[in-house]
Amino acid sequence: MKKIGFIGMGNMAGAIACGIEKSGFLKAGDMIAFDIMDGQLDKVKELGFSIADSEEDVVQQSEMVFIGVKPQVVEKVLQPLKDLLKEKAIISIVLGYDYAKYNEILDASTRHIFVMPNTPALVLKGMSLLEETHSLTKEEFAFTLDMFASIGEVEIVPSHLMGVAGTVSGCGPAFIYMVIEALADGAVKEGMPRSMAYKLAAQTVLGSGAMQLETNIHPGILKDNVCSPGGSTIRGVEALEKGNIRATFISAISAALHYK
Structure with a gap:
């Protein structure tokens, strides 16, 4: 079982994944990733990340699932995973999908948090905003906080200020x-x-x-x-x-x- 599984490995998710490995917070072997575009995975392949065969594979092999896909495809990606995500925890960096929005599309047993990071995470100088309202367990939230702190500064932000x-x-x-x-x-x-x-x-x-x-x-x-x-x-x-x-x-x- 991997500690974190990444669904979507665009510029932002890639910066976070590479930053986490660079900081030493997690080893590459503790993480698994999938993207529909193979080229997006090259940067983490070189570091030694495991590469999944599908989104389902990521969910099944991960303790926590990181959602880093484009906003326009979130629901298309998550709908087939809804049952697999029951009793799981997700961390999402998808713009527009905050705590309230995920409550509408996920099973009630799926724990989740919305985080807004930035690309300087790649060089451990990121600024990550964690939505104050979330449904992670105390231990999961502490892990998430420590993980983003390993790649820069962290601020816990009320939901109504996450946009600005x-x-x-x-x-x-x-x-x-x-x-x-x-x-x-x-x-x-x-x-x-x-x-x-x-x-x-x-x-x-x-x-x-x-x-x-x-x-x-x-x-x-x-x-x-x-x-x-x-x-x-x-x-x-x-x-x-x-x-x-x-x-x-x-x-x-x-x-x-x-x-x-």
Whole structure:
């Protein structure tokens, strides 16, 4: 019996699976995976994961089942598994399928929790949101909490905030990659080699985030501390404000959250 079985091995599920193995929380041999696209399994095959023949095979061989398929196929995938999932526990990262939604489609004996992770889990710097309302046992919840803590930070979030919280941490990496790319482009424009520009920009973002988390100082104060009177940084801040950077990021969160 495997500790975790993965149904669906897309980018997010793959980042989690590889991160869990990298962190040492579970060995590759403790996990089994299945995806209808064989190519999606290459990354975990190389690590030594067991590969299942079907979704049914995953459920039968796993203590807990991880659901990482696309939202539009969740019910199609789970319906044939409904009986097999009785008395089992599932962890789902499928957007839109929270505690209430799973109660509608699963047998009452199936325990479940909705988690919203992000792709930096691959490098053990993830931000995972665990829905506060769930039906896991105390031991299963503790295991789930420890597993996601092994690949980054964890926050337990009330159900009504999962949408906006997931937008910040789930969509946010794409927005920050654009910031890294743009900062690097500015440096390249001024003559810096691109590889150096990416390193400087990425490390600056990483260090700035770590400093805010560790000091808990308001980001506006941290910004002010870098801006000398009449200096270069405040002139750069002015250029960003002229480009409506704050309003644009706020709009990005709202646009992503309310997408239908």
